[in-house]
Amino acid sequence: MSIAEAYDLPLARKPLVPPAPPRARDDMSGLERMRLMRESVIATWGQRAYEEDVLQGRFFTRSSFIINTPDAIRHVLVDNYENYTRTPTGFRVLRPILGKGLLIAEGRAWKHQRRTLAPAFTPRGGVDAGPAHAGGDR
Numbered sequence: 001m002s003i004a005e006a007y008d009l010p011l012a013r014k015p016l017v018p019p020a021p022p023r024a025r026d027d028m029s030g031l032e033r034m035r036l037m038r039e040s041v042i043a044t045w046g047q048r049a050y051e052e053d054v055l056q057g058r059f060f061t062r063s064s065f066i067i068n069t070p071d072a073i074r075h076v077l078v079d080n081y082e083n084y085t086r087t088p089t090g091f092r093v094l095r096p097i098l099g100k101g102l103l104i105a106e107g108r109a110w111k112h113q114r115r116t117l118a119p120a121f122t123p124r125g126g127v128d129a130g131p132a133h134a135g136g137d138r
Contacts, residue, residue: 023047041093062087081110 055066102113
């Protein structure tokens, strides 16, 4: 008799549901959105930010984009990165969180960091997304 049987626990595991931030209301006012931004910018994203491939938004006079497809992400971060820059405000907000790492670097510093880290994300680089990570049998 297993421990699960002894305590009458279900033998099958429930599927893993990763944590997700709450979705912002679609009718949220600009003032509410600004207040919420102090806690988390992601918390200001509505349901569309998680469903659409590319979502354009505006904050004051600046355009911002949320991209969700691998092709769009590759276009912005790899193939055409010179055309996408962060604003001084973006740097001021992100630098305390991200430091001077790959996600905030630009230009030559970004290219150097990306090339340095690229081998770690190849199949032989050690990143294993096999059955153990996907919740399968070990």
